[in-house]
Amino acid sequence: xxxxxxxxxxxxxxxxxxxxxxxxxxxxxxxxxxxxxxxxxxxxxxxxxxxxxxxxxxxxxxxxxxxxxxxxxxxxxxxxxxxxxxxxxxxxxxxxxxxxxxxxxxxxxxxxxxxxxxxxxxxxxxxxxxxxxxxxxxxxxxxxxxxxxxxxxxxxxxxxxxxxxxxxxxxxxxxxxxxxxxxxxxxxxxxxxxxxxxxxxxxxxxxxxxxxxxxxxxxxxxxxxxxxxxxxxxxxxxxxxxxxxxxxxxxxxxxxx
Amino acid sequence: xxxxxxxxxxxxxxxxxxxxxxxxxxxxxxxxxxxxxxxxxxxxxxxxxxxxxxxxxxxxxxxxxxxxxxxxxxxxxxxxxxxxxxxxxxxxxxxxxxxxxxxxxxxxxxxxxxxxxxxxxxxxxxxxxxxxxxxxxxxxxxxxxxxxxxxxxxxxxxxxxxxxxxxxxxxxxxxxxxxxxxxxxxxxxxxxxxxxxxxxxxxxxxxxxxxxxxxxxxxxxxxxxxxxxxxxxxxxxxxxxxxxxxxxxxxxxxxxxxxxxxx
Ligand SMILES: Nc1ncnc2c1ncn2[C@@H]1O[C@H](COP(=O)(O)OP(=O)(O)OP(=O)(O)O)[C@@H](O)[C@H]1O
Ligand SMILES: [Mg+2]
Numbered sequence: 279x280x281x282x283x284x285x286x287x288x289x290x291x292x293x294x295x296x297x298x299x300x301x302x303x304x305x306x307x308x309x310x311x312x313x314x315x316x317x318x319x320x321x322x323x324x325x326x327x328x329x330x331x332x333x334x335x336x337x338x339x340x341x342x343x344x345x346x347x348x349x350x351x352x353x354x355x356x357x358x359x360x361x362x363x364x365x366x367x368x369x370x371x372x373x374x375x376x377x378x379x380x381x382x383x384x385x386x387x388x389x390x391x392x393x394x395x396x397x398x399x400x401x402x403x404x405x406x407x408x409x410x411x412x413x414x415x416x417x418x419x420x421x422x423x424x425x426x427x428x429x430x431x432x433x434x435x436x437x438x439x440x441x442x443x444x445x446x447x448x449x450x451x452x453x454x455x456x457x458x459x460x461x462x463x464x465x466x467x468x469x470x471x472x473x474x475x476x477x478x479x480x481x482x483x484x485x486x487x488x489x490x491x492x493x494x495x496x497x498x499x500x501x502x503x504x505x506x507x508x509x510x511x512x513x514x515x516x517x518x519x520x521x522x523x524x525x526x527x528x529x530x531x532x533x534x535x
Numbered sequence: 536x537x538x539x540x541x542x543x544x545x546x547x548x549x550x551x552x553x554x555x556x557x558x559x560x561x562x563x564x565x566x567x568x569x570x571x572x573x574x575x576x577x578x579x580x581x582x583x584x585x586x587x588x589x590x591x592x593x594x595x596x597x598x599x600x601x602x603x604x605x606x607x608x609x610x611x612x613x614x615x616x617x618x619x620x621x622x623x624x625x626x627x628x629x630x631x632x633x634x635x636x637x638x639x640x641x642x643x644x645x646x647x648x649x650x651x652x653x654x655x656x657x658x659x660x661x662x663x664x665x666x667x668x669x670x671x672x673x674x675x676x677x678x679x680x681x682x683x684x685x686x687x688x689x690x691x692x693x694x695x696x697x698x699x700x701x702x703x704x705x706x707x708x709x710x711x712x713x714x715x716x717x718x719x720x721x722x723x724x725x726x727x728x729x730x731x732x733x734x735x736x737x738x739x740x741x742x743x744x745x746x747x748x749x750x751x752x753x754x755x756x757x758x759x760x761x762x763x764x765x766x767x768x769x770x771x772x773x774x775x776x777x778x779x780x781x782x783x784x785x786x787x788x789x790x791x792x793x794x795x796x797x798x
Contacts, residue, residue, distance in 0.1 A: 316645065395632075403628035406590045411691070412617040412646035 299516075302420075302497070303490040309414070309421040319422035327388050327423070327489075328430030332437065334387060335380045339438040342375055343367065343445025351454055363450060364443075364461045365468040371442040372469055377477045378525055380438040381484035384431060385517035389492030392423055393513035396496030397506035405497075420497065424489040431485030432478040439477065476532045483528060484521050491517040539602045541566040541699065541731045542587065547596035547606075548755075549582055556582050557593070558755030569725045569732040571742045573777060574752035575786060580735045581625055583752065584701045587733070588622055589613045600699075621692035625703040625735075627684040629676035629691070636662070636672030639690045647695065661690040666716055682709045689717065693724055700724065702734040706741045718744040739778060751777065753786070 350363050396419055399405050408415045443465060450456040492513045499509035540563040549557040556579035564570045572580050585591040587598055589608045598606045600619070605612035629638050637644070639661050640654035649657070659669045665686040676684055685708055692700060705721065706714035718741050725732045725745075736742050742749055743763040750760040751774050759771045766778055776784030 314645075399630075402631075403624050403626055404630055406585070406588075407622070407624060407628040407630070407691075409590060409613065410588055410617055410620065410622040411642040411695075412614070413642070418645065 298498075299490065299494050302494045303424075303486070305416055306420045306424045306490060306493060307486075309417045310425055312417075314417065316418050316422055319418055320426055323423050323426035324430055326391075327384070327427050328433060331384055331387055331430070331434055334383050335434050335438050336441050338379050338383050339371075339376065339442035340445035340448075342379060343371060343442035343447075344449040346370060346375070346442075347446040347449035347454070351450075360450075360456045360460050361464050363456070364446065364465040367446040368443055368465045368469045369473055371446070372439050372473045372477050374477075374525075374529070376438040376442055377435045377480040377484060378521065380435045381431060381481065381488065381521045381525075382518055384427070384434065384485070385488045385491075385521055386514060388427065389488050389513045389517035390510045392489065392492030393496035393499070393510045394506055396420075396493055397499035397509045400497060400499055401502055401506060415497075420493045423493055424486060427489035428482055428485040431488070432481040435477055435481035436474075439474070479532070480525060480528050483524055487520045487524060488517045491520060539599065540564055541568070541601065542733070543597075543599040544587070545597040545599075547583070547586060547598065548594045549579070549586060549591065550594055555755060557586070557596075560596070560752070560756050562750065562757055564731055564733060566731055567725070567729045569721070569734070569745055569747045571734045571736060571746035571749045572752055573736065573739075573742060573749060575777070576737075578752050579755060580752055581703055584622075584703060584733060584735065587616075588620060588701060589616045619697060620699040620701060621695065621697035622701040623685070623688045623692040623703055623705055625707075627676075627681075627688035629684055629687055631676050633675070634672065635667075635674050635676060635679070635687050638676065638687060639672070639694050641691065642695045657694060658690070661694045662687070664693075664720060665690045666713060682713065685709060686713070686717070689720070693720075696728055696730075698728075698730055700730050700732040700734075702732065702736075704735055704737065706736065706738050714738065714741060715744075717741075721745045 405415050495509040495513035499505045542564040544562040547560040586593045636658040639658035643649040643654035750757045759774045
């Protein structure tokens with residue numbers, strides 16, 4: 279009886295929370311289309327979220343590409359590994375690993391930073407101060423971050439794709455002694471435009487979700503340093519889970535089984 | 536002549552959980568008047584002005600500003616209140632990621648669409664009025680003392696020449712001389728601009744100086760209101776106790792009794 283009651287309450291609470299997040303996301307997204315626009319805020323968010331994430335995304339991609347090449351080589355039973363290694367590697371990175379890993383890195387790096395920053399502004403009354411100065415916090419704080427992350431993540435994924443494939447190249451050529459020409463030719467022949475765009479579409483959705491989670495939990499945090507800490511933690515978990523869950527659903531749509 | 540007061544509050548209620556903060560508060564402020572609200576710590580003075588500023592939503596009651604009820608806090612009400620008013624927060628609430636002058640110029644740049652150069656000149660002018668040198672403008676809020684932060688908050692509140700000014704403890708944390716400078720500034724602003732002001736303070740010297748009228752908040756209602764020269768002989772034991780800062784009296788008794796019943 280108690281178990282049912284608490285399960286029920288948990289379900290209702292989660293559905294409510296999802297409703298609130300969706301409402302928040304809608305408001306955040308909607309403010310893009312209504313002025314005024316704070317381009318300075320968009321620009322600085324792009325620099326912080328996009329540009330500053332390049333090193334961490336690049337490192338993740340190059341090591342993953344390298345490790346993937348070794349794994350494919352190790353697991354291969356076919357004679358012409360040299361030709362199909364770049365094919366498997368390219369498709370895995372471009373369709374799946376590039377978007378998901380870049381998104382997870384950005385989720386860890388940026389949703390926490392957003393939650394902490396906005397949360398601190400909330401508990402120190404800076405968000406109230408914004409309103410009294412005739413500036414809508416949604417347009418000044420939330421919309422620029424959501425817009426910037428949604429633009430930045432596909433670009434970061436494009437970089438991750440290139441560096442990941444290059445990591446695979448380095449391992450194939452220098453560790454496994456394969457021919458560079460065969461690697462490049464097979465890669466270019468095999469990967470289609472559709473593979474790349476499907477990865478970038480995913481990345482756009484991930485960018486939106488990550489920033490919504492970071493902003494929502496920051497915006498709704500209360501009660502001093504402890505509250506901001508809790509908001510930061512929740513934001514990272516929610517961002518990562520929503521990336522992985524939405525990845526599954528988008529993949530099942532894009533693959534059309 | 537206008538028939539309604541600038542701000543008119545009727546039967547205002549605000550509760551947090553089971554903490555009834557405002558319990559049917561009534562308050563009128565005439566245009567151009569400077570009203571000071573006094574009252575013990577935690578009686579809901581800050582909550583009161585946050586309700587008027589549409590930062591907190593009252594549970595019940597009516598708040599009319601220039602005759603328009605804003606208690607429902609639609610987006611339009613919020614915009615209107617923000618346009619009309621300037622607020623000094625108790626905690627200053629400066630934007631810590633910006634320089635001091637950008638804080639003061641914030642509204643001019645982001646809402647009034649002034650150029651950064653124009654806004655900066657105005658900001659430096661406002662900083663001078665609160666006794667801060669232009670070099671201070673280049674620092675960040677974290678590099679300032681508490682009293683300096685308060686003054687920057689004040690400069691930010693007055694920068695756009697608002698019609699209604701809210702000051703939450705403007706002189707707390709200032710030395711007596713600077714406190715007097717700030718008092719004079721508030722008086723001068725209200726007179727020169729014909730602004731309406733609501734200030735909160737614990738500092739009776741400041742209250743006497745800036746107030747046209749003083750109102751005392753106690754147990755969620757205004758229990759006394761009068762001119763500063765009347766406060767010495769208010770005939771109200773609660774006001775007497777507060778003004779003379781006595782630990783013994785009706786207010787303290789109340790606190791002790793609450794404390795006992797809770798523990
Ligand atoms: N956001 C909030 N959530 C919950 N309770 C609150 C909130 N804001 C204020 N309160 C409560 O409302 C009461 C009044 O708070 P308020 O800040 O208005 O006091 P105050 O009169 O300004 O006191 P002080 O002179 O110390 O600033 C307090 O008991 C406080 O705990
Ligand atoms: Mg207060």
